[in-house]
Amino acid sequence: MEQTKVEKKGNPLGYRPIGVLLGQFALPAIISMLVNSIYNIVDQIFIGQGIGYLGNAATTIAFPIVTIILAMSTLLGAGGSAYAAIKLGEKREEDAEKTLGTVFILTLISSAVIMVLGFLFMTPMLKIFGATVNTMEYARQYTSIILIGTPFNMLSVVLSNMSRTDGSPALSMYALLVGAVLNTILDPIYIFVFHWGVSGAAVATITSQIISAVVLVVYFLKKGKNMRLRRKTFRLDREICVRALPLGISSGITQVASTILQVVMNNSLVYYGNQTTVGGDVALSAMGIVNKISMILISICIGIGIGSQPILGFNKGANQPKRVRKTYLLAISAATVVSILGWLACQIFPGQILSLFGTQDIEFTQFAIKCLKIYMLGIFTAGFQVVSTSYFQSTGQPLKASVLSMLRQLLLLIPLILILPLTFSLDGILYAGPIADVASAVIVSLFVVYELRKLNKVCSASEA
Incomplete structure (x- = not known):
């Protein structure tokens, strides 16, 4: 009892309810x-x-x-x-x-x-x-x-x-x-x-x-x-530079990857769009709107990941593995719910969502609806991936965080955007999105399963 009282005089990250x-x-x-x-x-x-x-x-x-x-x-x-x-x-x-x-x-x-x-x-x-x-x-x-x-x-x-x-x-x-x-x-x-x-x-x-x-x-x-x-x-402080900066590399990589992806995608949309009846300008404009919709949805998941970081980092340092595990699982659950709701909205109400960005001609609207439904087909996996990357970053595992931050955009999506259109033309770019989403989710899950096993062992040892 005395230990609890002393603990509660410290940082609330170590004792307040995780959900709160x-x-x-x-x-x-x-x-x-x-x-x-x-x-x-x-x-x-x-x-x-x-x-x-x-x-x-x-x-x-x-x-x-x-x-x-x-x-x-x-x-x-x-x-x-x-x-x-x-x-x-x-x-x-x-x-x-x-x-x-x-x-x-x-x-x-x-x-x-x-x-x-x-x-x-x-x-x-x-x-x-x-x-x-x-x-x-x-x-x-x-x-x-x-x-x-x-x-x-x-x-x-x-x-x-x-x-x-x-x-x-x-x-x-x-x-x-x-x-x-x-x-x-x-x-x-x-x-x-x-x-x-x-x-x-x-x-x-x-x-x-x-x-x-x-x-x-x-x-x-x-x-x-x-x-x-x-x-x-x-x-x-040299030691801080050496130890702290690697923990932020994954966040920096994510931003650089977004830029490279945008350049590759824009050029591909114009090139293959001009080879179809859709047209490069229409393809580029439609995907621009879809990316804005995706950006809003991903922003919520990133916010959940960012919010979990101080809790994860503090309890990692304070050697409280149960609180680390609980924070991670709760954050993943919240982000996954958001991702699934966003996915459902894109599949059920694509026309209504696109109308928020203004009315366009019929040809544009038809392609934009197709673009939104196909490209966002795998968005339900986004929350799980974003929070997992944040977890590895905040618990002092920069290499894993960096690999996961590069996985979807640099290692999967960009190659798919370059390869699939060779066979499927403009549709290949659209299907590159969900294929990259699902493939990266499978790979991330392997990291997560291994990490949760380690956490469960540590939690069991602390109870013994």
Whole structure:
């Protein structure tokens, strides 16, 4: 009894009910992920209405640069937060605080490197990403401003991850929510009122990122619960770099894989679409909408995975295998329910879902419905896979997390997109999605079965 009382004076991650904790941490993460997904869609609407297709083309061309920034941010944020959570679980608060300082410095250094390289090699990069004579100037304007905001962009992502581990998931949500709402308000003002065009959209974006970053920096300077930004921790700790960064590699790989996948898929859709009566533009537009629908569904699953990470990491460090197992199984169950509901919606109500993105001609609608039903046929496995990758990341198994993060997109989906159309033309691209989903789920399940057996043995040993 006395031990329980003492324990409950410590971090609530070690004793509060798992269901309560998962709801407390996952809900803000889900909202944050959804806000980012929806705000990207809204952003494109304003740019398209105020500037036209060349404006949207400019943001599409700049997307790989944005993804590179996000990849580095998630690598540092996810790795740092996972390592800090383990240290907090081991009751080594000083090491967790050193992790925060190290990650903060690494964020500033890497953002400066990205900015310098971005400006030095902007023209050749934009050409590689698809800029033409008509779009180059728009792309240059947009990219230049986005690069200037790199430090704030990265800090907002990294510190939002760290604030969840510090026990303030709501702050992480509010910081990102304020930025996203502000961006949505400023976009039409800068584009339609000030007539700043593409530059206005970029300025709105970095303004929101600055606000989010400032809120999070102030929190860690003055109100951090277990970690604070202090002068003595503003230095690079070699051991932390070596141990923490590998824990975030899988998150970074996921972002890079998404960019490579998008390039391969876009080119394949246009090429094979033009060989059919559908047309390349129709195929590209339809898949773009399907990917947005998929992004919203996956965002919820990622939010559940992110919400489980501090709980998993802390209890891993605190040597409480039963709580680790329970957290993982509960997170998988929640994400799987979401995936199945999303899958059912796509199969039963495809027309109604697509109508939310505007009315199109009959030919487009027919292909978009076919695209949605076939490509999303295996989406019911998404929650299981996303949460499993988060589990391995947060429990200090970076190699497994990295392999699983590459599995669906890089190792399965891209080769399938390149191979299947050789026989099945445009339909081959559509069926590549569910085949990759199911195949990767089978492989992930092998990792999971082995891991659960280990956890069950440890739990049994602790009861003996």
